[in-house]
Amino acid sequence: MDWFPLGKVSDVPLGGGRYVDTPAGQIAVLRNEEGELFAVHNRCPHRGGPLSEGFVSGKTVFCPLHNWQIDLERGEALPPDQGCVKTFPLKTEGEEIWLGLSEAQP
Amino acid sequence: MAKKARLVVIGNGMAGIRTVEELLKMAPDLYEITVFGDEPHPNYNRILLTPVLAGEMRLEETILNDHDWYAEHGITLRTGSPVAKIDRVRRKVITEQGETVPYDRILIATGAAAALAPIPGKDLPGVYSYRDMRDVEALTQVSAEGGEAVIIGAGLLGLEVAHGLNARGMQVTVVHRRAWPLDKQLDARGGAMLQQAMEARGIRFLLERESAAVLGTDRVEGLQFQDGSSIPARIVVMTVGIRPRIALAKDAGLACEQGILVSDTLQTYDPRIYAVGECVQHRGMTYGLVAPLFEQAKVAANHLAEYGRMRYEGSVTSTKLKVTGIELFSAGDFLGGEDTEELTLLDAHQGIYKKVVLQNSKIKGILLYGDTSIGPWLFEHLRQESDISTMRDHLLFGETHLGDAGHSGASQAARLPDSAEICGCNGVSKGQIVHAIREGLFTVEEVRKCTKASASCGSCTGLVEQLLMSTLGGVYDGSARKKAICACTDYTHQEVRDAIRKEKLLSVRETFRFLGWRNPGGCASCRPAVNYYVRAAWPAEGKDDPSARFINERAHANIQKDGTYSVVPRIYGGVTTPAELKRIAEVAERHAVPMVKFTGGQRLDLLGVAKEKLPVIWAELDMPSGHAYGKALRTVKSCVGKEFCRFGVQDSTQLAIDLEKNLERMWAPHKVKLAASGCPRNCAESTIKDVGVIGVDSGWEIYVGGNGGMKVRAADLLTKVKTEAEVIEISKAFLQMYREDAQYLERTAPWVERVGLERIKARVVDDLEQRKALAQALDFAIAQEKDPWAEAVAGRLDIHAGPLRRISA
Numbered sequence: 001m002d003w004f005p006l007g008k009v010s011d012v013p014l015g016g017g018r019y020v021d022t023p024a025g026q027i028a029v030l031r032n033e034e035g036e037l038f039a040v041h042n043r044c045p046h047r048g049g050p051l052s053e054g055f056v057s058g059k060t061v062f063c064p065l066h067n068w069q070i071d072l073e074r075g076e077a078l079p080p081d082q083g084c085v086k087t088f089p090l091k092t093e094g095e096e097i098w099l100g101l102s103e104a105q106p
Numbered sequence: 107m108a109k110k111a112r113l114v115v116i117g118n119g120m121a122g123i124r125t126v127e128e129l130l131k132m133a134p135d136l137y138e139i140t141v142f143g144d145e146p147h148p149n150y151n152r153i154l155l156t157p158v159l160a161g162e163m164r165l166e167e168t169i170l171n172d173h174d175w176y177a178e179h180g181i182t183l184r185t186g187s188p189v190a191k192i193d194r195v196r197r198k199v200i201t202e203q204g205e206t207v208p209y210d211r212i213l214i215a216t217g218a219a220a221a222l223a224p225i226p227g228k229d230l231p232g233v234y235s236y237r238d239m240r241d242v243e244a245l246t247q248v249s250a251e252g253g254e255a256v257i258i259g260a261g262l263l264g265l266e267v268a269h270g271l272n273a274r275g276m277q278v279t280v281v282h283r284r285a286w287p288l289d290k291q292l293d294a295r296g297g298a299m300l301q302q303a304m305e306a307r308g309i310r311f312l313l314e315r316e317s318a319a320v321l322g323t324d325r326v327e328g329l330q331f332q333d334g335s336s337i338p339a340r341i342v343v344m345t346v347g348i349r350p351r352i353a354l355a356k357d358a359g360l361a362c363e364q365g366i367l368v369s370d371t372l373q374t375y376d377p378r379i380y381a382v383g384e385c386v387q388h389r390g391m392t393y394g395l396v397a398p399l400f401e402q403a404k405v406a407a408n409h410l411a412e413y414g415r416m417r418y419e420g421s422v423t424s425t426k427l428k429v430t431g432i433e434l435f436s437a438g439d440f441l442g443g444e445d446t447e448e449l450t451l452l453d454a455h456q457g458i459y460k461k462v463v464l465q466n467s468k469i470k471g472i473l474l475y476g477d478t479s480i481g482p483w484l485f486e487h488l489r490q491e492s493d494i495s496t497m498r499d500h501l502l503f504g505e506t507h508l509g510d511a512g513h514s515g516a517s518q519a520a521r522l523p524d525s526a527e528i529c530g531c532n533g534v535s536k537g538q539i540v541h542a543i544r545e546g547l548f549t550v551e552e553v554r555k556c557t558k559a560s561a562s563c564g565s566c567t568g569l570v571e572q573l574l575m576s577t578l579g580g581v582y583d584g585s586a587r588k589k590a591i592c593a594c595t596d597y598t599h600q601e602v603r604d605a606i607r608k609e610k611l612l613s614v615r616e617t618f619r620f621l622g623w624r625n626p627g628g629c630a631s632c633r634p635a636v637n638y639y640v641r642a643a644w645p646a647e648g649k650d651d652p653s654a655r656f657i658n659e660r661a662h663a664n665i666q667k668d669g670t671y672s673v674v675p676r677i678y679g680g681v682t683t684p685a686e687l688k689r690i691a692e693v694a695e696r697h698a699v700p701m702v703k704f705t706g707g708q709r710l711d712l713l714g715v716a717k718e719k720l721p722v723i724w725a726e727l728d729m730p731s732g733h734a735y736g737k738a739l740r741t742v743k744s745c746v747g748k749e750f751c752r753f754g755v756q757d758s759t760q761l762a763i764d765l766e767k768n769l770e771r772m773w774a775p776h777k778v779k780l781a782a783s784g785c786p787r788n789c790a791e792s793t794i795k796d797v798g799v800i801g802v803d804s805g806w807e808i809y810v811g812g813n814g815g816m817k818v819r820a821a822d823l824l825t826k827v828k829t830e831a832e833v834i835e836i837s838k839a840f841l842q843m844y845r846e847d848a849q850y851l852e853r854t855a856p857w858v859e860r861v862g863l864e865r866i867k868a869r870v871v872d873d874l875e876q877r878k879a880l881a882q883a884l885d886f887a888i889a890q891e892k893d894p895w896a897e898a899v900a901g902r903l904d905i906h907a908g909p910l911r912r913i914s915a
Contacts, residue, residue: 006911015627015653016660018910029910033615033627050669053657057627064657064665066531066562067630080558101913 006097019052024101027088028052030061038072039090039099045083110138111210114199116189118143120152121383121399122215123171128407130179140182140207142189147239148172153396159242159270170546192358194376211378214355218348218384223258227320234343236267249274253340256329258317260287262427264345268309269429279310291425291436296459296475303432348394350385365392370417372406382406395423424485435481438488439463440471451502460502467495479520480504482575493862519572528569531562543577551593592631594623599849606643613649635850642845645887658735661905662894663720673712674734675727679744679762680708693726707741718907724895731895740779742766747784756801758784761830768834771891775848793821796854797837806833810840811858819855822863825871838881839870
């Protein structure tokens with residue numbers, strides 16, 4: 001696992017998100033109203049909508065294209081929808097956000 | 107951890123368990139819950155007794171909460187050990203077996219029992235009531251041998267059981283004291299039509315007959331009437347009414363009349379004891395339909411959860427007969443009186459009868475037979491007490507040619523085939539939705555969760571409501587009376603708006619906090635709505651929260667299916683110059699924009715632009731945002747007008763430019779489109795716009811509330827004026843009234859219908875002072891807004907165009 005600094009916590013809007021370009025594809029970094037951070041692939045399992053542009057509330061992100069709801073801890077779409085996105089580890093040190101990517105990831 | 111409070115629920119029926127469900131949603135861990143039930147089944151949908159009796163459904167299909175549900179929520183369910191006594195002093199309930207269970211709160215939901223006619227022989231074997239699954243099971247068994255069944259009472263239940271037994275092959279006779287069946291739901295004409303339809307299925311009616319005695323020695327052999335005549339009967343089913351079950355409450359010293367007396371918070375004489383459902387009497391009324399019970403459940407749960415916020419103020423109910431193939435809907439005072447008027451339509455050949463009772467241009471009563479598709483729509487107007495004078499002439503034909511995008515609902519849902527697609531976004535058919543509703547769904551929210559229908563753009567919400575209505579009948583309507591914004595709160599749009607104004611709430615977060623939002627982050631429905639309400643109420647001080655805006659309004663461009671965006675610069679009135687066109691063309695070429703297209707509103711659209719490129723393209727275009735992505739003023743479409751056109755009588759292009767310059771940057775509950783035509787040929791299609799003007803010799807006609815989208819609606823003529831200045835001021839006043847009054851995502855078309863053209867005219871045309879004040883309020887709001895593209899180019903607005911970081915391999 002390699003850790004990459006992404007920027008400051010405050011660079012990610014509360015209740016929203018930003019995206020990061022990585023060799024593993026685009027990853028959405030999301031922050032809920034409590035300030036909790038999540039990282040998932042930036043592609044909704046439905047039709048590939050950019051989750052970084054969705055509403056974040058609690059543990060859920062609402063996809064901006066067709067309003068699918070994705071649980072950010074498990075990376076799974078909420079019923080009745082079915083599908084999942086890959087989640088990625090994040091950590092913060094002070095104000096800095098770090099993203100963990102394992103080497104095996106293409 | 108402190109010990110949980112103990113809640114004892116007496117009654118395992120729809121009202122009691124619905125309250126528990128609502129309670130668990132709000133306060134899942136507050137109580138240790140014990141439920142006592144008489145019947146051996148878990149909670150089932152009592153409304154579906156008739157389909158079970160008629161053999162159209164099985165018992166298992168009616169179960170609402172199975173045993174696992176109770177286990178999952180840690181609820182102790184005790185069937186078959188009835189509560190004998192409530193000891194209020196020691197706060198214990200005592201079962202018939204002598205066991206005691208302590209409580210902190212009690213919820214009584216004992217329901218009602220069937221009343222039996224007080225005639226000799228009523229206790230003979232072969233006399234049945236029709237009330238619960240036991241009755242259905244007994245009737246199913248006995249009907250297998252056929253023979254004569256006599257039903258006493260031609261109310262809703264009586265006719266349903268008649269239908270069920272007839273379907274099971276018995277010879278059914280319905281006996282009734284009154285001159286026509288369903289006299290509480292139908293007038294004489296409707297009753298006669300219903301009788302005819304049921305007779306055609308082989309059910310016999312004996313009307314204006316008073317039963318005197320059930321004949322027989324060991325078991326039922328017949329029924330005798332007061333006039334001495336009699337008919338043979340193998341079984342007699344009595345459906346002469348219900349009696350609230352209040353014995354337990356009465357013995358405990360709680361005040362009772364017909365039912366257990368409860369306050370607006372559903373509390374009995376003892377504030378620790380709540381009661382809901384058919385056993386209660388509220389403001390002198392008892393209810394035997396499910397819709398009011400659900401409303402009560404919501405309020406009782408709110409108080410049990412210690413929110414203490416809602417009040418139950420009684421219910422307006424409508425009824426629907428659940429007999430396959432017979433359509434009947436009635437509500438309110440459908441008989442009418444001296445000071446009422448009636449609109450009726452009778453087509454005896456097709457078996458259609460519609461009647462609406464009016465008083466002072468408001469609907470007081472509805473009776474529909476044969477075609478009930480407009481029932482929900484009319485009922486909504488009855489409940490809202492709306493002024494219907496402007497639609498009086500087509501009231502009986504429904505709203506098929508009215509309304510926008512299905513929000514106020516196409517009235518055709520019930521007639522569509524099962525394969526018809528209701529939700530275009532998620533590809534959900536009518537059959538799937540109806541099936542899911544039958545499995546035990548009651549609200550739009552539940553249908554949305556379970557099937558996805560109306561979960562995306564929401565434009566089919568009206569159709570889904572119609573399906574709920576036509577599938578569930580009267581069960582549905584109650585929950586619709588007060589529509590909460592979304593599942594995050596119980597407050598309606600109007601209540602939230604009022605609070606924002608009154609309490610001067612200046613941000614989405616403050617509003618959520620003040621109103622105790624269940625979900626502190628809100629959801630995709632409430633966040634944008636509340637943000638709009640804050641901005642509309644407080645244009646200067648209210649905080650515009652980008653995280654509460656849809657991506658389009660945050661990026662100031664329209665997101666496309668592949669995640670790219672489209673860019674539509676503002677071109678006032680659709681009038682451009684060669685230099686401007688050249689610049690647009692060069693920008694498109696330089697950035698290899700995949701598609702350049704004219705929009706339906708006479709503007710240019712650059713499609714397929716990556717988010718990262720938006721700011722640079724805006725900078726190079728050097729034009730204001732066309733707001734093609736927002737709930738905002740879009741375009742003012744125009745025709746050539748008198749400057750060039752040989753028919754033109756007014757300068758429509760100049761007026762379109764002036765209107766657009768006056769209104770650009772206006773946010774609204776939904777998108778707003780205008781048009782200006784220079785003569786009555788109306789080439790700019792002004793009559794399908796939110797505001798459209800048409801030039802005539804003597805000035806301008808102003809039309810409002812038109813729509814050319816999913817549901818076409820021709821605009822209404824608001825007024826005629828002489829000058830351009832008046833057109834602009836009245837347009838502003840109209841749009842400001844819309845901004846202040848309409849619900850978020852409500853277009854002008856349904857809004858105009860909802861509030862009525864007369865009320866709008868009074869404020870924006872007739873009252874010059876109000877007109878001016880409204881126009882000024884809009885000017886003030888627009889003055890607070892800056893062009894977002896220019897702001898972004900100048901570095902004052904960050905749309906987060908680029909990635910947070912690029913990590914390379």
